[in-house]
Amino acid sequence: MMSVKVAIQLLVFYFVFTMFTAQHVWGEQDCYEEKRLLKQHCLRSIINMGRYLPPTAICMIVVETSDMNCICRVINDEDEQALNMEKIVRLARECGNPVTDEKCGSKYTKILNSFF
Template sequence: MSMKMDLRILFLALIVAGFTSHCVWGEEDYYRQKDVFIMKCMGTIKIGTPYEDPIQPCIRAVGKYDMKRICNAFTFSDQLKVSMMKTVLLAYVCHKPIPIGEKCGSKCLSLYSSIYHKKNHIAILCG
C-alpha cells in the first residue's frame, strides 16, 4: 500500500513539474524585451548621467512593452548600469506607470512614490 501511495505522489509531482516549466519558458520573453528596452532607452536611464528626454525608439519601446514585467526582469548586473529611478520615471511620463509596491530590480517602488507626487515638475512629453 505504501508503494502505491509513493507512485501516486511521484506521478503528481511529475505533472506539476510539467506545468511549471511552461511558466519559466514564458518569462524568457520579458528578458529579451528588457534587453531591447535597455538598448533603446540607455540615453535616458543610464546611471551617472542626468535624465534626458527619451528618443522616439525608446518611447515606442515603453509603449509596446509591459514595464512592470521588465522592471521585475532587471538583474543585479543590469542595476549596475541602469537607474531604477529613471526607469520608473520614464514609464510614468510615458503613461505606463509601474504600480507602487512593485519591485523594480531589487528596489521596492514605495521608495519611488515621491516621483508620482511631483508630476507637475516633469516637462517631458511622450507620444
C-alpha cells in the same frame, strides 16, 4: 473501493497541482528581448550617471509596447550597476506604461514613485 476513491482523489489533486505549477511557469514571460530593446533605445534616459533626459520617440515606442513590470522583474545586479531604477520607473510613467509591481530590480517602486 475506498482505495480507488483515494487514488482518484490523489490523481485529481496531482493534475490540479500540475496545472497551477505549469501555469505559473508558462505565465512567466520572457521579456529579455524587451529589456535589451529598452537598454538599446533608452540608455540616455536610464543610464546610472547624470540627470534624467527625456526619451526619444523610438524610446517612447519601446516603453509603450513593453511589459515594464516584467522588465523590472528580470533586471539583475549587472543591470543595476549600469541603469538607474528610479529613471526606469519615471520613464515608464511618463510614457503612459507605469510600473505597477512593488519592485523594480531591487528597488521598491512605491518609494520611487513618491519622489516623482
